[in-house]
Amino acid sequence: MLRKLPGDHTRDIVSTVPTSVVFRPVVVNTPAIITLAALLVRALAGAARTVWRHPVACLAVTVPIALCLLLGWRTGLLVPLAVVSALTGWRFTEPASFTRWVGLRLRAWWVLMWVYRRHWQPVMVVSGLAKHLGAREYLPRLVKVTCTPTADVVRVKMLSGQSADAWQERADNLAHGFARPQCRVTLGAPGRLVLVFPRRDLLATAIPALPLPAGPLVASVPIGLREDGAPYLLKLHGTHVLVAGATGAGKGSWLWSAIRALLPAAAAGLVQLWALDPKLMELSYGRDLFGKRYAADPADCAELLEAAVQVMQERAARYAGVHHAHVPTVDDPFVVVIVDEVAFLTAYQTDRKLKERILGALATLTTQGRAVGFTVLAALQDPRKEVLSIRNLFPDKIALRLDEPTQVDLVLGDGARDRGALADQISSYPATGAGVGYVRLEANPEPVRVRAAYVSDTDIRAMVYEFAGVGEGR
Numbered sequence: 522m523l524r525k526l527p528g529d530h531t532r533d534i535v536s537t538v539p540t541s542v543v544f545r546p547v548v549v550n551t552p553a554i555i556t557l558a559a560l561l562v563r564a565l566a567g568a569a570r571t572v573w574r575h576p577v578a579c580l581a582v583t584v585p586i587a588l589c590l591l592l593g594w595r596t597g598l599l600v601p602l603a604v605v606s607a608l609t610g611w612r613f614t615e616p617a618s619f620t621r622w623v624g625l626r627l628r629a630w631w632v633l634m635w636v637y638r639r640h641w642q643p644v645m646v647v648s649g650l651a652k653h654l655g656a657r658e659y660l661p662r663l664v665k666v667t668c669t670p671t672a673d674v675v676r677v678k679m680l681s682g683q684s685a686d687a688w689q690e691r692a693d694n695l696a697h698g699f700a701r702p703q704c705r706v707t708l709g710a711p712g713r714l715v716l717v718f719p720r721r722d723l724l725a726t727a728i729p730a731l732p733l734p735a736g737p738l739v740a741s742v743p744i745g746l747r748e749d750g751a752p753y754l755l756k757l758h759g760t761h762v763l764v765a766g767a768t769g770a771g772k773g774s775w776l777w778s779a780i781r782a783l784l785p786a787a788a789a790g791l792v793q794l795w796a797l798d799p800k801l802m803e804l805s806y807g808r809d810l811f812g813k814r815y816a817a818d819p820a821d822c823a824e825l826l827e828a829a830v831q832v833m834q835e836r837a838a839r840y841a842g843v844h845h846a847h848v849p850t851v852d853d854p855f856v857v858v859i860v861d862e863v864a865f866l867t868a869y870q871t872d873r874k875l876k877e878r879i880l881g882a883l884a885t886l887t888t889q890g891r892a893v894g895f896t897v898l899a900a901l902q903d904p905r906k907e908v909l910s911i912r913n914l915f916p917d918k919i920a921l922r923l924d925e926p927t928q929v930d931l932v933l934g935d936g937a938r939d940r941g942a943l944a945d946q947i948s949s950y951p952a953t954g955a956g957v958g959y960v961r962l963e964a965n966p967e968p969v970r971v972r973a974a975y976v977s978d979t980d981i982r983a984m985v986y987e988f989a990g991v992g993e994g995r
């Protein structure tokens with residue numbers, strides 16, 4: 522027979538034995554001294570942790586107080602006054618170094634206290650990232666907040682057993698919860714995450730064409746700026762790059778920024794630029810840069826690609842068993858095959874034979890070219906597989922503005938949008954969004970937001986004037 526015990530707190534305890542035997546919870550009275558000792562240990566541990574984590578803030582508070590107590594309040598006040606005056610002087614004479622060493626740290630401390638720590642518990646609970654077991658609440662740990670000139674970077678230790686996907690799905694909740702325009706979730710060490718909350722968009726205004734490199738550049742070329750304001754170098758040698766974006770997304774600025782940066786190397790004979798321009802638009806403006814290695818008609822494009830394949834195979838035959846990797850020289854220059862709107866040569870090509878020749882040549886270049894110094898840099902409007910079946914042969918991909926969220930993973934690979942590549946949310950207003958894109962490299966799955974510099978028609982004319990024919994090489 523089951524018998525319920527009387528009383529409030531024991532109402533859920535059920536006895537499964539005959540009524541004569543009753544189990545009652547044992548109440549152990551802890552002596553007050555043990556409770557006080559436990560509280561003291563906790564307070565000391567908390568103080569030690571605070572000093573360890575915020576040494577400067579602790580010194581800033583304790584030193585003036587100690588001086589006031591030891592030497593009187595006048596002397597105690599002098600020290601903070603001297604420090605504030607020194608900092609103000611520094612702020613006005615060397616603003617850049619002040620921001621780096623003091624401003625960003627102060628800001629990080631302020632947003633840690635005022636924004637992230639203050640709202641951490643409610644945001645975690647409401648977004649569903651906290652867990653409740655019985656009466657206990659488990660919160661992910663806010664480890665550290667740092668600030669860059671453009672973003673707050675929040676390091677987090679997830680709850681044991683939590684997945685990064687759960688955070689990526691709640692990026693929107695986190696952004697709204699901390700009153701930030703966006704949140705990007707990136708992976709840190711196992712069990713750790715980095716949340717990036719951009720404060721200001723450095724890429725919202727167009728970047729003028731970058732200066733021509735002073736000397737030959739081959740391996741990586743400056744393209745524009747990353748969202749943290751650092752220059753972005755795109756690796757071309759040893760890879761193939763696909764730039765995908767809707768019409769007007771600014772694919773041309775990526776192609777032209779790369780060409781511009783390679784021109785000094787082309788002038789030195791270390792680079793050859795081969796251009797395929799089936800739309801007769803983008804590259805035609807600077808066609809004199811490419812000399813005889815320029816084609817617009819699909820049949821000419823097929824011939825040019827096959828010629829590139831032939832040169833590549835001759836080089837590969839020479840290298841076999843002799844060279845392990847390609848080093849650009851005047852005899853064996855780095856060959857960059859630039860294709861604007863590759864779908865014109867593949868999906869939209871009505872001549873089936875021509876289409877197969879072009880696809881075959883592109884596939885050969887992309888599968889065999891990178892070890893022997895051949896790179897394909899291609900632009901594409903429609904990223905679907907049926908439009909470019911060899912999409913996956915491009916190790917490095919760039920997604921500019923895309924029409925639909927599903928296209929982001931089509932271009933950059935699975936999970937890219939969840940990792941923060943919001944290419945479908947890039948502004949369609951050219952002044953704000955053209956040339957902005959997310960780069961995902963073979964070597965690094967984290968998408969990086971970049972804006973390519975805008976190489977205007979005037980810049981292209983100046984380049985043609987200075988470098989006509991150099992892309993042809995020797």
Ligand SMILES: Nc1ncnc2c1ncn2[C@@H]1O[C@H](COP(=O)(O)OP(=O)(O)OP(=O)(O)O)[C@@H](O)[C@H]1O
Pocket residue numbers: 727728766767768769770771772773774803902951952955956957972973974975976
């Ligand atoms: N990096 C950039 N910064 C600022 N504005 C740009 C940039 N790139 C392009 N634009 C502007 O956006 C317009 C569209 O650019 P562009 O023609 O290169 O796009 P696209 O992606 O090649 O389009 P389509 O596929 O239709 O040719 C340009 O006329 C230019 O005014």
